[in-house]
Each structure stands twice: as structure tokens, then as C-alpha cells.
Amino acid sequence: MYYNSILETIGNTPLVRLNELADDIEGTILVKVEYFNPGQSVKDRIGLKMIEDAEEQGLIEPGGTIIEGTSGNTGMGLALAASIKGYNCIFTTTDKQSKSKIDLLRALGAEVKVCPTDVEPDDPRSYYSVAKRLSEEIPNSYYPNQYDNPSNTQAHYESTGPEIWEQTEGNVTHYVAGMGTGGTISGTSKFLKEQNEAIKTIGVDSVGSVYKKYFETGEFDKEEIKPYLTEGIGEDIIPSNMDFNLVDAVIQVNDKNALLTTRDLAKKEGLFVGGSCGAAVYGALEYARNNDFGKDDLMVVILPDSGTRYVSKIFNDEWMAEQGFIDSEE
Ligand code: PMP
Numbered sequence: 001m002y003y004n005s006i007l008e009t010i011g012n013t014p015l016v017r018l019n020e021l022a023d024d025i026e027g028t029i030l031v032k033v034e035y036f037n038p039g040q041s042v043k044d045r046i047g048l049k050m051i052e053d054a055e056e057q058g059l060i061e062p063g064g065t066i067i068e069g070t071s072g073n074t075g076m077g078l079a080l081a082a083s084i085k086g087y088n089c090i091f092t093t094t095d096k097q098s099k100s101k102i103d104l105l106r107a108l109g110a111e112v113k114v115c116p117t118d119v120e121p122d123d124p125r126s127y128y129s130v131a132k133r134l135s136e137e138i139p140n141s142y143y144p145n146q147y148d149n150p151s152n153t154q155a156h157y158e159s160t161g162p163e164i165w166e167q168t169e170g171n172v173t174h175y176v177a178g179m180g181t182g183g184t185i186s187g188t189s190k191f192l193k194e195q196n197e198a199i200k201t202i203g204v205d206s207v208g209s210v211y212k213k214y215f216e217t218g219e220f221d222k223e224e225i226k227p228y229l230t231e232g233i234g235e236d237i238i239p240s241n242m243d244f245n246l247v248d249a250v251i252q253v254n255d256k257n258a259l260l261t262t263r264d265l266a267k268k269e270g271l272f273v274g275g276s277c278g279a280a281v282y283g284a285l286e287y288a289r290n291n292d293f294g295k296d297d298l299m300v301v302i303l304p305d306s307g308t309r310y311v312s313k314i315f316n317d318e319w320m321a322e323q324g325f326i327d328s329e330e
Contacts, residue, residue: 047077
């Protein structure tokens with residue numbers, strides 16, 4: 001038995017029960033471990049889908065160049081699909097991202113341009129603006145724009161949602177996901193709520209992002225925007241893939257709680273995952289403890305990526321001590 005290419009191994013990731021971290025909770029908490037994808041993150045699903053949809057719509061021709069602003073994981077998903085399908089990739093990212101994430105993209109043949117984090121999205125130096133400008137300048141290029149591309153949400157509507165429904169045999173009652181572009185939460189939630197409208201969707205945001213206040217008040221408040229370290233969740237814009245009508249509650253998690261939970265996931269559950277996974281699990285546990293979450297309830301939490309990309313940060317004691325998240329002798 002074999003696959004025709006690595007792309008056929010995307011999806012069908014395992015659901016795993018949380019044990020020690022959830023031992024005070026009566027109901028069941030399962031995590032969906034997306035690092036089993038070939039690019040080691042949930043974003044393989046959308047990388048492939050955005051390229052295939054663009055091919056179908058005639059938006060990219062053979063030998064073309066894919067240009068995207070990406071924090072690394074989407075780049076990896078796009079680069080994997082592009083390497084099999086024969087496209088070039090140019091990615092713009094911010095100086096907040098792990099060096100190892102950028103090296104990984106280069107390993108798959110992509111060109112990576114690092115842009116400053118501390119500028120407004122519409123500043124010409126921002127990674128959004130640079131990606132957009134390059135896509136206008138380079139002929140036969142395609143700018144997937146994961147923030148506003150409906151193929152992002154659709155990938156999760158077609159794969160992540162049905163997988164969770166089947167793997168839980170329709171018994172899922174709560175769904176938890178971090179919110180970055182919004183594709184994961186919106187696409188999966190849409191599918192799950194169509195199967196059973198009682199399913200509750202909980203979005204996890206980072207302190208320093210505009211999402212929580214926007215969800216609660218409808219107000220886009222720039223005052224909420226602060227620098228933070230948890231990579232992949234929270235935004236300073238409201239992308240069109242983020243559909244708050246499909247979200248029932250939003251929990252904001254700070255860096256310390258997110259990153260310490262990430263370390264606990266490795267030490268106590270053997271789950272070596274990234275910082276947004278720690279945030280998602282912290283948010284999930286907080287929700288389960290403070291809301292009506294009983295013994296028959298079944299929560300599924302998305303763990304978007306792997307810890308390998310954060311070895312020099314979250315899993316480095318010196319770095320964690322410098323941030324004030326652990327004591328230096330710990
Ligand atoms: N975690 C990580 C590590 C990510 O790279 C992303 C994507 N930005 C997310 C969570 C959030 O997923 P989405 O963009 O689908 O909201």
C-alpha cells in the first residue's frame with residue numbers, strides 16, 4: 001500500500017484523549033493532533049486546497065509563482081503542494097517568527113522575505129503590503145491571501161469538520177480552536193453546527209489581539225493591540241474568513257498561560273506541540289471548568305502544529321526565564 005505523493009497523506013489526523021491535564025474534569029477532552037500532517041501543521045489542509053482551487057479557476061498557470069504573507073505554517077503547506085506541482089514560492093513573514101520556521105520554508109525551496117512586526121498592516125513595509133506588491137509586480141503569480149480566501153474556510157468545512165464528526169461518531173458537544181485567519185474555526189464550526197446545531201464552538205484568542213472585544217461588543221478597538229509571543233493566533237485585523245456568527249464564546253489567553261501549558265502538554269501528555277496549542281488547551285480547560293460541561297460532554301480541541309518549531313523559545317529554559325515565565329533556576 002502506498003501514496004502517489006506526500007499530498008495524499010494530508011488530513012485524517014488522530015484524536016487523542018487528554019488525561020493528566022484534564023483529570024479534574026468529568027467530561028471528555030480530546031485533542032486533534034495536526035502535527036501528523038506531512039508539513040507538521042493544520043495548514044497543509046489549506047495550502048493544498050488554495051492551490052487546487054486556483055488551478056481550477058485558472059488563476060495560476062504551470063511554472064507560476066505563489067506569493068503569500070505567512071507565519072510559517074501556511075508557507076509550509078503551500079511549499080509542499082508547490083514542490084509537487086512545480087510552482088515557485090515567495091513568502092513574506094515578520095521578524096517575530098522563529099528562525100527555524102523560516103529555515104524550514106527555505107528547505108522546501110521557498111524564498112522568504114522577513115518584514116518588521118511593529119508597523120501598521122497598511123504600511124508599505126508590512127508583510128501584508130510586501131506580499132501584495134510582489135504579487136502585482138511578478139508575472140504569472142498567485143496571491144492566495146489566506147485571510148480572505150474562501151478556500152481556507154472551505155478546506156476545513158470539507159476535511160477537519162467531517163473528520164471530527166466521524167471520529168467522535170457524532171458525539172462531539174464542544175469544539176475549541178485558536179483564531180488566526182479564522183479559517184479553522186469557521187469552516188469546522190460551520191460543518192459541525194450543520195450536523196448538530198447544539199454543538200458549542202469556543203474560539204481562543206491571545207491577549208493583545210482585537211478579536212475578543214470585537215466578538216463581545218462589535219467594536220474594532222485599536223487600543224487592544226499589544227505585542228505578544230504566542231504565534232499563530234490573534235489578529236490586528238478582522239479577516240473575512242473569521243465568521244463570529246459561528247462562534248459561541250471567546251476566551252483570551254495570555255502568553256504565560258499559553259506557553260506554560262504548552263510545556264505541560266509535552267511533559268504530562270507526551271504531546272510535543274506549539275504555543276497556540278497550549279493556548280487552545282488552556283482556553284478549553286478554563287471553559288470546561290467554568291461552564292456547564294458535564295460527564296456526557298465531549299470536547300474536541302485543535303492542536304495546530306508541532307513543538308519542533310519552537311525548541312529555541314518555548315522549550316528553552318533561558319528564553320522562558322528571560323520572558324519572566326519561569327524562574328531562572330527552574
Ligand atoms: N496556530 C498556529 C500555529 C497557526 O499557524 C495558525 C494559523 N495562523 C493558527 C493557530 C490559527 O489558525 P487559523 O488561521 O485557521 O485561524
